[in-house]
Amino acid sequence: xxxxxxxxxxxxxxxxxxxxxxxxxxxxxxxxxxxxxxxxxxxxxxxxxxxxxxxxxxxxxxxxxxxxxxxxxxxxxxxxxxxxxxxxxxxxxxxxxxxxxxxxxxxxxxxxxxxxxxxxxxxxxxxxxxxxxxxxxxxxxxxxxxxxxxxxxxxxxxxxxxxxxxxxxxxxxxxxxxxxxxxxxxxxxxxxxxxxxxxxxxxxxxx
Amino acid sequence: xxxxxxxxxxxxxxxxxxxxxxxxxxxxxxxxxxxxxxxxxxxxxxxxxxxxxxxxxxxxxxxxxxxxxxxxxxxxxxxxxxxxxxxxxxxxxxxxxxxxxxxxxxxxxxxxxxxxxxxxxxxxxxxxxxxxxxxxxxxxxxxxxxxxxxxxxxxxxxxxxxxxxxxxxxxxxxxxxxxxxxxxxxxxxxxxxxxxxxxxxxxxxxx
DNA sequence: AATTTTGTTTACTGTATGGTAGATTTTTTA
DNA sequence: TAAAAAATCTACCATACAGTAAACAAAATT
Numbered sequence: 525x526x527x528x529x530x531x532x533x534x535x536x537x538x539x540x541x542x543x544x545x546x547x548x549x550x551x552x553x554x555x556x557x558x559x560x561x562x563x564x565x566x567x568x569x570x571x572x573x574x575x576x577x578x579x580x581x582x583x584x585x586x587x588x589x590x591x592x593x594x595x596x597x598x599x600x601x602x603x604x605x606x607x608x609x610x611x612x613x614x615x616x617x618x619x620x621x622x623x624x625x626x627x628x629x630x631x632x633x634x635x636x637x638x639x640x641x642x643x644x645x646x647x648x649x650x651x652x653x654x655x656x657x658x659x660x661x662x663x664x665x666x667x668x669x670x671x672x673x674x675x676x677x678x679x680x681x682x683x684x685x686x687x688x689x690x691x692x693x694x695x696x697x698x699x700x701x702x703x704x705x706x707x708x709x710x711x712x713x714x715x716x717x718x719x720x721x722x723x724x725x726x727x728x729x730x731x
Numbered sequence: 732x733x734x735x736x737x738x739x740x741x742x743x744x745x746x747x748x749x750x751x752x753x754x755x756x757x758x759x760x761x762x763x764x765x766x767x768x769x770x771x772x773x774x775x776x777x778x779x780x781x782x783x784x785x786x787x788x789x790x791x792x793x794x795x796x797x798x799x800x801x802x803x804x805x806x807x808x809x810x811x812x813x814x815x816x817x818x819x820x821x822x823x824x825x826x827x828x829x830x831x832x833x834x835x836x837x838x839x840x841x842x843x844x845x846x847x848x849x850x851x852x853x854x855x856x857x858x859x860x861x862x863x864x865x866x867x868x869x870x871x872x873x874x875x876x877x878x879x880x881x882x883x884x885x886x887x888x889x890x891x892x893x894x895x896x897x898x899x900x901x902x903x904x905x906x907x908x909x910x911x912x913x914x915x916x917x918x919x920x921x922x923x924x925x926x927x928x929x930x931x932x933x934x935x936x937x938x
Numbered sequence: 939a940a941t942t943t944t945g946t947t948t949a950c951t952g953t954a955t956g957g958t959a960g961a962t963t964t965t966t967t968a
Numbered sequence: 969t970a971a972a973a974a975a976t977c978t979a980c981c982a983t984a985c986a987g988t989a990a991a992c993a994a995a996a997t998t
Contacts (some may be wrong), residue, residue, distance in 0.1 A: 557846050559766040562985060573947050575988075584986065593906060613932060639764050639846070677931055684911050685920045685931045687904035696842055696901065697894040705890050715891045724884055724892045725928030769955060780977050782958070791956065 529563060529605040531604040540578050545570050549591050554630055558642050572602065588642075595632050596655040603662055611617045612670030616663070616689060617717055628702065633694035660686065692720045749787050752777050754797050761837055765795060795849075796856040802839050803862040806830065810869055819877030823870070823896060824924055830900040831920045835909065839903030867893065899927045922931050 549567035552712045563584055567574045581587035607613050625652050627633050646652050667685050670676035676685060697719075701712050755776035759768045770791055774781045788794035811827050813822050833839050853859050874892050877883035883892060904926075908919050 532874055555846065559846070560848055562986075563987080574986090575948090576946060578987070579945075621868065639766070640745045641763065641770075666748045675932065677925075677933060678800075679928070679929065680922060680925065681912070681914075684904075684908065684914075686924070687912075688902075688926045688931055689902040691902050691906075694903065695895070695898050699897040700894045700897075701891065704894075705888070707888075707891075716889060718884075718897075719891070719930065721930045721932030722884070723884065723926065723928045723930035724883060724887065726768050758952090770957080782978090783976060785957070786975080841956075 533606060533731055538580075541570075541572075543568055545572070545577060545580055545587070546594055549587055550594075550628060550632055553588065558639060561588075563587075581647040585645050585649075587647060589652050590647050591632065592646060593649075593652050593655060595626070595634065596652070596659060598626070599634070600655065600659055602663075603659070610684075611675060612666045612673060613721065615666055616670065617721070619663075620689070620692060620717060620720060624698065625709070626718060627693070628709045628712065634690060663689070666698065689720065692716065734906070745844065748777075748779075752784060752787055752794070753801055755823070757801075758837055760795065760798060761834075761839055765846060768795075770794075776803070776933060779905055792852050792856075793853055796853060796859050797917060798839065799853060800839065800856075800859050802833070803859070803866060806841070807862065807866055807869075818882060819873045820882040820928065822873055823877065824928070826870075827896070827899060827924060827927060828920055831905065831923060832916070834900070834905065835916045842897050842901045870896070873909050895928065899923065 545566065549561070549566050552569060554563050561572050561584075562579055566587070567577055570577075571610060577587070581590060599619065601621070603615075610618070618698060623634055663686060664682055667682050667689075668677060671678045671682075695716065698712060698716060701707055701715075705712075707715070752773065756768070759772050759776060762808050768791075770781050770811070774784055777784075788797060797879055799936070806826065806829070807822075809826055810822075813825060817825070830841055870893060871889055874883060874889050874896075878885045878889075902923065905919060905923060908914055910924075913924070
């Protein structure tokens with residue numbers, strides 16, 4: 525075994541631990557949110573002591589930032605794997621479904637929806653912002669294509685459509701339906717997609 | 732001036748101070764959310780010292796609960812003043828517009844959307860829960876009437892429609908549009924109403 | 939095996955904050 | 969105006985938590 529492969533093995537172990545920490549942080553974040561998540565929680569969940577976390581992430585903000593970045597990477601990856609020949613609304617719909625599934629599976633919601641502090645924190649994270657802008661750029665193109673194809677409302681500005689779309693990924697309605705209705709994951713996803721594109725008004729939705 | 736009217740005057744002053752505290756708490760809550768709001772913040776904003784707050788509210792949770800209850804009272808009041816002859820969607824639309832306007836005016840969002848801790852806290856507040864159930868009952872009737880009249884999608888269960896409707900009152904899209912678009916309050920409200928009832932899909936909305 | 943290096947942990951610091959006791963001021967009453 | 973009552977504030981406590989220093993253990997290197 526060469527020195528190189530040994531190093532690489534060590535690095536792999538390091539990376540594995542890092543992923544485990546991010547997994548734990550993600551679970552706890554999804555469960556109680558940023559403010560109630562303590563670094564001791566994360567350490568306990570992942571089976572390390574707190575100072576070890578700080579070998580990987582220089583602060584709580586950094587840790588959460590990385591967790592959000594990993595989520596964005598997942599979204600960008602999903603987009604990249606999509607067939608670009610699919611219809612714009614089909615692509616948006618697919619990504620939204622993916623995001624809902626991640627969330628209902630114990631993952632994070634996409635947007636730091638409510639808390640201004642979390643939003644500000646992420647805004648200060650350059651790598652996060654860069655990825656958000658990249659994702660936003662790609663989605664904006666899809667939205668424009670969708671408008672041209674008559675699949676999306678052309679009376680709404682792009683940013684209204686985009687922000688409303690993003691908001692659906694962290695829609696509290698999902699959480700309330702999960703808690704207080706008897707629907708299963710699939711029914712919730714189907715309904716939320718319907719509400720996103722067709723709203724709650726009128727009969728006979730398009731999809 | 733009789734003893735009674737003096738007492739009543741003192742009570743009025745007390746009530747005024749209480750309202751001032753609730754106003755301050757509401758502003759701060761809207762600005763930084765529950766976790767970052769400290770009792771010292773509130774005391775400073777309202778011009779009292781912290782212990783004086785505790786003459787009115789027995790805890791931070793209690794204070795925030797009362798602020799939310801005041802908001803619910805406003806909504807119930809708005810509903811009560813509506814013309815019951817109006818169309819169901821007209822009534823829902825009017826209330827949503829009211830809620831958006833409250834929020835954009837520095838008020839609170841309706842639902843404790845994101846934070847599970849805040850949701851749990853309010854769930855333990857009996858007076859709050861009672862009012863939520865009352866409001867929910869009234870809105871459910873309107874939703875059912877709307878479905879019957881063909882103004883609301885009858886393929887969606889009542890609770891999907893209701894939770895999606897509530898979610899619009901605290902939709903983060905509003906915040907993002909306010910921050911990152913050049914729309915004014917009226918344009919934001921108009922678009923958000925459109926998105927709520929018609930979604931973002933297809934052309935030519937109904938309203 | 940001795941030495942260095944790396945990683946981990948225990949035990950701690952500093953700060954923020956919800957809440958309170960008791961002194962102090964203001965207002966009311968007589 | 970003096971005594972009593974009410975309201976308010978200063979100064980504090982206890983707790984929780986992000987982050988760290990230094991002791992300790994494990995592994996790698998010689």
